[in-house]
Amino acid sequence: SQQGEEDPQALSIQEGENATMNCSYKTSINNLQWYRQNSGRGLVHLILIRSNEREKHSGRLRVTLDTSKKSSSLLITASRAADTASYFCATGGSNYKLTFGKGTLLTVNP
Amino acid sequence: KAGVTQTPRYLIKTRGQQVTLSCSPISGHRSVSWYQQTPGQGLQFLFEYFSETQRNKGNFPGRFSGRQFSNSRSEMNVSTLELGDSALYLCASSKDSYEQYFGPGTRLTVT
Numbered sequence: 001s002q003q004g005e006e007d008p009q010a011l012s013i014q015e016g017e018n019a020t021m022n023c024s025y026k027t028s029i030n031n032l033q034w035y036r037q038n039s040g041r042g043l044v045h046l047i048l049i050r051s052n053e054r055e056k057h058s059g060r061l062r063v064t065l066d067t068s069k070k071s072s073s074l075l076i077t078a079s080r081a082a083d084t085a086s087y088f089c090a091t092g093g094s095n096y097k098l099t100f101g102k103g104t105l106l107t108v109n110p
Numbered sequence: 111k112a113g114v115t116q117t118p119r120y121l122i123k124t125r126g127q128q129v130t131l132s133c134s135p136i137s138g139h140r141s142v143s144w145y146q147q148t149p150g151q152g153l154q155f156l157f158e159y160f161s162e163t164q165r166n167k168g169n170f171p172g173r174f175s176g177r178q179f180s181n182s183r184s185e186m187n188v189s190t191l192e193l194g195d196s197a198l199y200l201c202a203s204s205k206d207s208y209e210q211y212f213g214p215g216t217r218l219t220v221t
Contacts, residue, residue: 040217041215042114042198042215043202043212044209048209051133063131088153095165095166097166098143098210100145100154103152
């Protein structure tokens with residue numbers, strides 16, 4: 001069963017615009033991670049935020065975590081065509097497994 | 111540092127057959143996890159191994175099994191293949207079971 005649910009399911013923007021994706025989850029977590037997947041290939045780890053953190057930055061990525069609302073958001077600033085991919089949130093608990101959402105398909109139009 | 115490698119990359123099998131997929135983790139990573147990805151169910155956790163021990167298992171039937179060797183390489187086996195087993199099988203390695211590094215996957219087609 002899916003723990004995380006991404007919203008929206010699909011997002012289409014122009015190059016240079018910002019993209020925001022949201023993730024909601026149901027149970028308590030140790031950490032939340034975001035991954036990117038290009039067209040049926042392996043996933044690439046983007047960023048990890050621990051349950052005691054509220055915000056984290058990595059280059060053009062900004063992730064927030066609100067454990068009271070059981071939600072997270074991923075912001076990609078100044079998007080590029082190369083950012084076109086599916087983005088997944090994954091929650092990590094104490095049981096050594098990641099539970100993924102169904103993903104947001106981001107299309108960045110040049 | 112070399113990434114996670116998975117072999118084979120593509121596989122076509124017939125219903126009822128069995129298949130073994132292989133994963134070589136990043137050097138120094140002792141945790142290996144396996145996931146199944148399908149359009150309908152998304153990414154689903156199969157199992158995780160650490161130092162040759164299975165630490166966690168997802169909700170898959172017993173036809174799905176795995177193992178890890180002393181060099182951290184891992185294999186997963188699916189017996190008595192069904193059409194619904196057609197999927198992208200992803201392996202991920204981790205040093206600490208948090209950030210996971212994925213291989214390119216093995217695309218299995220069952221006919």
